[in-house]
Structure formats: structure tokens, C-alpha cells
Amino acid sequence: MIFKKTKGLELQMDAFLDKISEAGIVFRRGVKNYMNKDANDFERHLEQIRRLEHEADELRKNIETQLYTQTLVPESRGDILALMETTDDVIDRATDTLSEMSIEGPMVPEEFRPGYIELAKSVVKAMEEMVKALRAFMRDPLNVRNYLHKVYHFEKESDRIAEDLKRNIFASDKLELSQKIHLRYFALHIDTIADRAEDVADRLSIYTIKRSI
Amino acid sequence: MLIMLFLSSGLFLGWSLGANDASNIFGTAVGTRMVKFYTAAIVASIFVVLGAVISGAGTTHTLGKLGAVDMIAGAFMVALAAAVTVFWMTKLSLPVSTSQAIVGAIVGWNMFAGKTTDINALTKIASTWVMSPVLAAGFSYVFFQLFKKILEFWKIHIFRLDAYTRIGLIVIGAFGAYSLGANNIGNVMGVFVSVAPFENMNLWGFDVSGVEQLFLLGGLAIAVGIFTYSKRVMQTVGEGVVKLTPQSALVVVLSQAIVLFLFASKGLEAWLLAHNLPTIPLVPVSSSQVVIGSVLGIGLAHGGRGIRFRVLGKIASGWVTTPIIAAGISFISLFFLQNVFDQQVVKTIDHTEIHHSIDIEVPAHG
Structure with a gap:
């Protein structure tokens, strides 16, 4: 009986992390579609990431309710909840970014497109290491540390790519200031996803010490 | 009815044992909300009573040899002296244990009755007080390392580990409660064994000896202590003093249960004798000090940081002060009971009865 409940929770937690990981892939493809002006695929990926976000949300609430109503893992449930909520911020940020691209349709000049694709790739790598x-x-x-340092690495990498991108955008003399600000806004928002992944990593590094017996 | 009045001091000791010492076993489990208080209280009560009735004879025998209190009024006062010592020293925040108080009180009775206390036996008993926390520290150090290795190897999911730990805390807690009952019932009822007028009887097809009836009563007093008063103590243990993870709590309870069992099990003694191994004296030890030893073992496994040696010093001082104070109180109050309340507390004051000395298990070597 107790093991059945436990097994169910384990499966839900795995499913939650699967959704986050999948959302990363979908986000990367979505950005690529947008930069390649592949509108149909972009909308399809937007739809897909929204669905993933919703499903992850449902799973998170479900796990939270079970942890509290059944007084499970009393020592670490606060930590687990905080981790899931911070992780939820990552997928929310990715979904919002694609959604804003769809609404605002920023005009990205040819020469900046590879920069955005590269930024999205780096951000998603940070997300993937975070899920691991x-x-x-x-x-x-004991293995958490092996992944945390990669999250930090890709977060820094993303910051660097975003900064280069922003510098190039503002150095350009073909663009209006309003356009530059618009483009910077998207570079910033994509980069923020890696920052949220870093927040999860920060929490993890503390909670892992607490988890050792 | 009068018998119950005389037994009341022992029952009070039992109540206080339940109120305080059950928390050594289930404190962290309840304090960290891994196990519900009522689950813990029911399991602890059942197993304390079982331990007391089934395996309580070993330590009681040893105490009986230290001083064979031969009048019930004397037994009443010896137990009361121990209870007062524990109550008074607790109030003064001094480290105290019932096991040490009762030994002091018995020695007080010996002094009053003019019987000689066998210093060898006393030393042997006192050595178990030192040995028990040290052994517990050793056990918990080893178990901690073992658990750590198991967890590293099996990579158990946090939710599953939670379920295993809960079950472990209850099962090992039951073993701990059994050992506590077996080891400490001697403190509660030991002095009454030779003087309580219980006849053997048949209860639902079981033969229950007078001593077992006495232990059952003591066990029930412990259970009442657990239900009425241990909840708060358990919550304090869980939240305060030392913060243990549920997994380290498991290690602490396991080491404690084993140590209490080692000092109480006649079966183990017989097995060791049969294999020509040195035996372990069957002596009531302090479960609180055993727990401190276990926690210390975990501290050592963590590299020895944060161990407060002053606390250890305080405990060691209790090994000396508790029996002395208890002996003093016992002697004086026996005097009052005999001369003011006109109760016979000693059957025969016989200064020649020196040979009534103690032959606690001499380790069989070779």
C-alpha cells in the first residue's frame, strides 16, 4: 500500500522532469523555426510547449498535494516543493518567450539570427543539465555536483552569447533604436531562462548537502 | 490495596521512565513527523511490556544481588529515594539516570541495613555505565558508514527511501522498546521482586509467575507514562538539541536497541557462555546516555566536528553524583520511615551477613 503510493509519486516526479526536458527541446526548435521564418512549425512548437507547461503544472500541484496531505518526506518536502516551483519558472519563462515572439513578431535581421539560435541552444543545454x-x-x-557545474557553465556561456548579441545589435547602424531595444528584449528574455536554471542549481547545491545522511 | 501503596514508588519510577525514555527511541521519528505519535506510543507500549515480562529477569537479578531488599516498606523507600533523586536532579538540570539512582538507593539500603556492598560488583555495574555509551558510539559509527555505503550503492529514490525509513523507524523502534523494557524494568520493579506477595496464576491459559505479574504492572506504568507525558518530550527531542536526519535517527535507534539488548539478554549470555566467550554483565543502563553515545558516534562519522565535550564531562560527573545523592536520600528516608512512621524496612540487621555478596557473571575465559 505505502509502496504503491510511493511508486506513483516517483513516476509523477519522473514525468514532471520529462516535461521540463522536452520543453527545452521544443523551445530550441521553436526559436530556430522563428529565425528560419518557418511559421507553421513555430506555431506548432508554441502550441506544444504550452501544453507541456500546463501538464507540468498539473503534475507539480498533484505531487505537492500528495506530499502535504500524506505527510511524506517531512524532512525534505519543503525543499522538493521549492525546487519544483523554481523549475516551473524555467518552463514558464521559455513558454512566455515563444509566446511573445508569436505576439510581437520581432524583425530579426539576417546577420543576428545565428546569434539567437546559438543563444537558445546554450540556454537549453543549461536546462538539460539542470534536469539531470x-x-x-x-x-x-552524490552525483548532483557533476551536473551543477555544467549548469553554471552554460549559464555563463549564455550570458556571454547574449552580451555579444546585444553589443552587435546596438553597434549596428542599419537599425532604429526602437528596433534595437526590441531585439535586445528578446536576447534578454532567452538568456533569463538560463538564469532561472541557475536559481534551481543554487537551491540544489544547498539541498544536496542537507540530503546527505 | 496496601501492596499497591507500597508499589506506588516503583510505579512512579515506571511512569517517569515511560515519560522520558520512550522519547530516546521514538523522539526523532515523532519529532520529525516520520511516525505519528499514537503509532509510536502504541508500538512502544506493547513492546516495552513484552520486553519487561519476557526478558526483564536478567538485569533484575543483578540488582537483586547488589542488595536484596527484604521488606516491602524498605523496597518502597528505595524506589522512592531513586525517584526523588531523579526528580530533584532533573529539576536542577543535572544529568541523571534512573539506573544510576536506583543503584545508589540500593547501596543506601545496604548501608542502613548494615550489609556490606560488594565493591567489585559495584565497580562492575559502574563500568557498564561507561561502557554502554562507548559501545553505542561504536555501533552507530559503524552502522552510519554502512548505511551510507548502502545508500550510495542502491541509489534509492527519495520517496522510496522515505517509505523504507518510516517502516525501519517503527520496526527498529519496536526492538528498541523491547530492549528498553527488558533492560530497565529492573530499575522500576527490581527492588520489589523478593518482597511483593504475588502468587503464580493462570491467565488465559498462560502461567504467569509472581515476578512476571510485577513486571507486567511495571510495564503498564511505563506505558501510561508514554501515553500521558512523552508526546511533548518527543517533540522537543525531534526539534531541539541535535538535529538528526530520519536516516541517522534510524542508526541511533538501532545502536541504542542493540546496546540495551546486549546488557539485558540472558539468551545472549547463555550463548556467549556456551561458546566460551566473555559475557556482558546484565545491568540496567541509562538509555539517555546510550542515545548520547549513539549521536556522538554519528558526530565522529561526520569527522568529529561540533562535538561538545563539556556535555560528555557533565554526564560523566553524573555517574558519580547520582548514586551518592541517591544513597544519601535512601539512607536518611529509610531512617525516617523506620523511626518516625514505625515501618519495618529491614528484616534482619545482621552485620555478619557479609557473604551475601555478589557474583555477577564472571567472564568465562578460554
Whole structure:
């Protein structure tokens, strides 16, 4: 009985992390579609990431309710909840960014497109390492560190790419200031996803110490 | 009815044992909300009573040999002296244990009755007080390392580990409660064994000896203590003093249960004797000090940081002060009971009865 409940929770937690990881892939493809002016695929990916976000939300609420109503993992449930909520911020940020691209339709000149694609790739790598660290936290806390440093690496990498992109945008003499600001806004928003992943990593590094027996 | 009045001091000791010492076993489990208080209280009560009735004879025998209190009024006062010592020293925030108080009180009775206390036996008993926390520290150090390795190897999911830990805390807690009952019932009822007028009887097809009836009563007093007063103590243990993870709590309870069991099990003693191994004296030890030893073991496994040696010093001082104070109180109050309340507390004051000395298990070597 107790193991059945536990197994169910384990599966839900795995499913939650799968959604986050999948959302990363969908986000990367969405940005690529947008930069390649592939409108149909872009909208399809936007739809897909919205669905993933919704499903992850449902799973998170479900797990939270079960942890509290059944007084499970009393020592670490606060930590687990905080981790899931911060992780939720990452997928929210990715969904909002694609959604804003769809609404605002920023005009991205040809020469800046590879920069955005590269930024999205780097951000998604940080997300993927974050998911690996989260999985390790659940089963194998000693291994968490191996992933955390990669999250930090890709977060820094993303900052660097975003900065280069912004400098190039503002150095350009073909664009209006309003256009530059609009483009910077998107570079900033994509980069923020990596910052949120870093927030999760920060929490993880503390909670992992607490988790050791 | 009068018998119950005389037993009341022992029952009070039992109540206080339940109120305080059950928290050594289930404190962290309840304090960290891994186990519900009522689950813990029911499991602890059942197993304390079982431990007391089934395996309580070993330590009681040893105490009986230290001083065979031969009048019930004397037994009443010896137990009361121990209870007062524990109550008074607790109030003064001094480290105290019932096991040490009762030994002091018995020695007080010996002094009053003019019987000689066998210093060898006393030393042997006192050595178990030192040995028990040290052993517990050793056990918990080893178990901690073992648990750590197991967790590293099996990579158990946090939710599943939670379920395993809960079950472990209850099962090992039950073993701990059994050992506590077996080891400490001697403190509660030991002095009454030779003087309580219980006849053997048949209860639902089981033969229950007089001693077992006495232990059952003591066990029930412990259970009442657990239900009426241990909840707050458990919550304090869980939240305060030392913060343990549920997994380290498991290690602490396991080491504690084993140590209490080692010092109480006649079966183990027989097995060791049969294999020509040195035996472990069957002596009531302080479960609180055993727990401190266990927690210390975990501290050592963490590299020895944050161990407060002053606390250890304080405990060691209790090994000396508690029996002395208890002996003093016991002696004086026996005097009052005999001369003011006109109760016979000693059957025969016989200064020649020196040979009534103690032959606590001499380790069989070779």
C-alpha cells in the first residue's frame, strides 16, 4: 500500500522532469523555426510547449498535494516543493518567450539570427543539465555536483552569447533604436531562462548537502 | 490495596521512565513527523511490556544481588529515594539516570541495613555505565558508514527511501522498546521482586509467575507514562538539541536497541557462555546516555566536528553524583520511615551477613 503510493509519486516526479526536458527541446526548435521564418512549425512548437507547461503544472500541484496531505518526506518536502516551483519558472519563462515572439513578431535581421539560435541552444543545454541534476537529487545525491557545474557553465556561456548579441545589435547602424531595444528584449528574455536554471542549481547545491545522511 | 501503596514508588519510577525514555527511541521519528505519535506510543507500549515480562529477569537479578531488599516498606523507600533523586536532579538540570539512582538507593539500603556492598560488583555495574555509551558510539559509527555505503550503492529514490525509513523507524523502534523494557524494568520493579506477595496464576491459559505479574504492572506504568507525558518530550527531542536526519535517527535507534539488548539478554549470555566467550554483565543502563553515545558516534562519522565535550564531562560527573545523592536520600528516608512512621524496612540487621555478596557473571575465559 505505502509502496504503491510511493511508486506513483516517483513516476509523477519522473514525468514532471520529462516535461521540463522536452520543453527545452521544443523551445530550441521553436526559436530556430522563428529565425528560419518557418511559421507553421513555430506555431506548432508554441502550441506544444504550452501544453507541456500546463501538464507540468498539473503534475507539480498533484505531487505537492500528495506530499502535504500524506505527510511524506517531512524532512525534505519543503525543499522538493521549492525546487519544483523554481523549475516551473524555467518552463514558464521559455513558454512566455515563444509566446511573445508569436505576439510581437520581432524583425530579426539576417546577420543576428545565428546569434539567437546559438543563444537558445546554450540556454537549453543549461536546462538539460539542470534536469539531470534534479534527477540525481532524487536518487543519487552524490552525483548532483557533476551536473551543477555544467549548469553554471552554460549559464555563463549564455550570458556571454547574449552580451555579444546585444553589443552587435546596438553597434549596428542599419537599425532604429526602437528596433534595437526590441531585439535586445528578446536576447534578454532567452538568456533569463538560463538564469532561472541557475536559481534551481543554487537551491540544489544547498539541498544536496542537507540530503546527505 | 496496601501492596499497591507500597508499589506506588516503583510505579512512579515506571511512569517517569515511560515519560522520558520512550522519547530516546521514538523522539526523532515523532519529532520529525516520520511516525505519528499514537503509532509510536502504541508500538512502544506493547513492546516495552513484552520486553519487561519476557526478558526483564536478567538485569533484575543483578540488582537483586547488589542488595536484596527484604521488606516491602524498605523496597518502597528505595524506589522512592531513586525517584526523588531523579526528580530533584532533573529539576536542577543535572544529568541523571534512573539506573544510576536506583543503584545508589540500593547501596543506601545496604548501608542502613548494615550489609556490606560488594565493591567489585559495584565497580562492575559502574563500568557498564561507561561502557554502554562507548559501545553505542561504536555501533552507530559503524552502522552510519554502512548505511551510507548502502545508500550510495542502491541509489534509492527519495520517496522510496522515505517509505523504507518510516517502516525501519517503527520496526527498529519496536526492538528498541523491547530492549528498553527488558533492560530497565529492573530499575522500576527490581527492588520489589523478593518482597511483593504475588502468587503464580493462570491467565488465559498462560502461567504467569509472581515476578512476571510485577513486571507486567511495571510495564503498564511505563506505558501510561508514554501515553500521558512523552508526546511533548518527543517533540522537543525531534526539534531541539541535535538535529538528526530520519536516516541517522534510524542508526541511533538501532545502536541504542542493540546496546540495551546486549546488557539485558540472558539468551545472549547463555550463548556467549556456551561458546566460551566473555559475557556482558546484565545491568540496567541509562538509555539517555546510550542515545548520547549513539549521536556522538554519528558526530565522529561526520569527522568529529561540533562535538561538545563539556556535555560528555557533565554526564560523566553524573555517574558519580547520582548514586551518592541517591544513597544519601535512601539512607536518611529509610531512617525516617523506620523511626518516625514505625515501618519495618529491614528484616534482619545482621552485620555478619557479609557473604551475601555478589557474583555477577564472571567472564568465562578460554
